[in-house]
Amino acid sequence: MEAALGRVLVEACVDSVESAAAAQAGGAGRVELCDNLLEGGTTPSAGTIAVARERLTTIPLFVLVRPRGGDFLYGEAELDVMRRDIALARSLGADGVVTGALTPDGEVDVARTRRLVEHARPLRVTFHRAFDLTRDPAAALEAVVESGCDRVLTSGAAPNALAGLATIAALVRQAAGRIVILAGGGITEESAARVARETGVREVHVRGAVRVESAMRFRRPGITVGKPSTPDEYARTVTDPDRIRAVVEAVGREASEE
Numbered sequence: 001m002e003a004a005l006g007r008v009l010v011e012a013c014v015d016s017v018e019s020a021a022a023a024q025a026g027g028a029g030r031v032e033l034c035d036n037l038l039e040g041g042t043t044p045s046a047g048t049i050a051v052a053r054e055r056l057t058t059i060p061l062f063v064l065v066r067p068r069g070g071d072f073l074y075g076e077a078e079l080d081v082m083r084r085d086i087a088l089a090r091s092l093g094a095d096g097v098v099t100g101a102l103t104p105d106g107e108v109d110v111a112r113t114r115r116l117v118e119h120a121r122p123l124r125v126t127f128h129r130a131f132d133l134t135r136d137p138a139a140a141l142e143a144v145v146e147s148g149c150d151r152v153l154t155s156g157a158a159p160n161a162l163a164g165l166a167t168i169a170a171l172v173r174q175a176a177g178r179i180v181i182l183a184g185g186g187i188t189e190e191s192a193a194r195v196a197r198e199t200g201v202r203e204v205h206v207r208g209a210v211r212v213e214s215a216m217r218f219r220r221p222g223i224t225v226g227k228p229s230t231p232d233e234y235a236r237t238v239t240d241p242d243r244i245r246a247v248v249e250a251v252g253r254e255a256s257e258e
Contacts, residue, residue: 008196009203011062011182013037015044020052020061023208030060032098032126032205039069039231040129043085046092053093060095062126065116070236072102072130079112086120096124098153100144106135108143117148126182127152133233141171145179153205155185161195161204162186168199 011030012023015037023031033052034041041064044052053061067074067081074082079101086097097120101109108131117125127149134140137157144152154171156164161183172181183195184205192204 008192008201010192011184011203011205013041013184013205013207015041017048017051017055019209021055024056024059026208028059029203030062030095031056032062032064034064036069037207038229040066040233042066042068046088049089049092049094060124061093062096062098062124063089063094064128065089065097065099066128068236069231071233072100072133073104074101074112079115082116083119086116086123090120090123094123096120096126096150098126098128100127100130100147100149102130102134106133108134108140108147110143110147113144113147113149124150126150129153129155129184132157132185137167137171138174141174141179145175149179151180151182151203153182153184155183158185160186162191165195165198168195168201172200 009029010027011032012019012026012028013032013034014020014023015034020031020033031052033044033049035044035048036042043065044063049063065082065085067078067085082099086099089097099113099116101112101116103109108127113127125148127144127147131137131140131144131152131154134157137154141152154164154168155161156167156171158164158167161168164185168181168183175181180203181201182203182205183199183201187195187204187206192206195201195204
């Protein structure tokens, strides 16, 4: 599919107020504000949302609502967190949210996603790249439409948008104007025009980041606060009550022996 390039909106995926302001200065048409991009993004703090909203004076601010890394299969407590985060984002002036949920069988959870969409209104809602982890992209698109989302972010169920060009183009045709297809996943200044031209999308999602060294002059050798991590949507770390109990018992024994 070859499309004549009209105006293509560029959405910048950012994880700080500094980056949000930089995206606006660079001409982005919208910002998606996230935290923890090493895990694919989680919900940013209230303070980050509030200050980003103050700094973004000319373009819309969308906020990622994802309570944790890992998969997109959520329990009721997590859905409660997401509803409260949506309400908070709305109260802080966000123009939209980016969210969604899957079933254990790799399908869009229409019922739960619809509840999130209804809770978000009148904000606009994007279904995030959980879409790319579904069993069947064509069926998933119909489910996202049914859920009431306004757009879907996708790499075409491929590692990146260039690899998913054919699928993204097919999704644009299938959508037929019922929902916006937002292409994302490794799109750069070198590939953005090609993605838009060959798929027909009118919106692209980019990171556009560069590495910036810390201004710290003193650097303690041999200590890192963060832990090395390889993102894995099919496993996550949770607290084990038995391990906590073992620590509590161990320090309790130590105190009793003193």
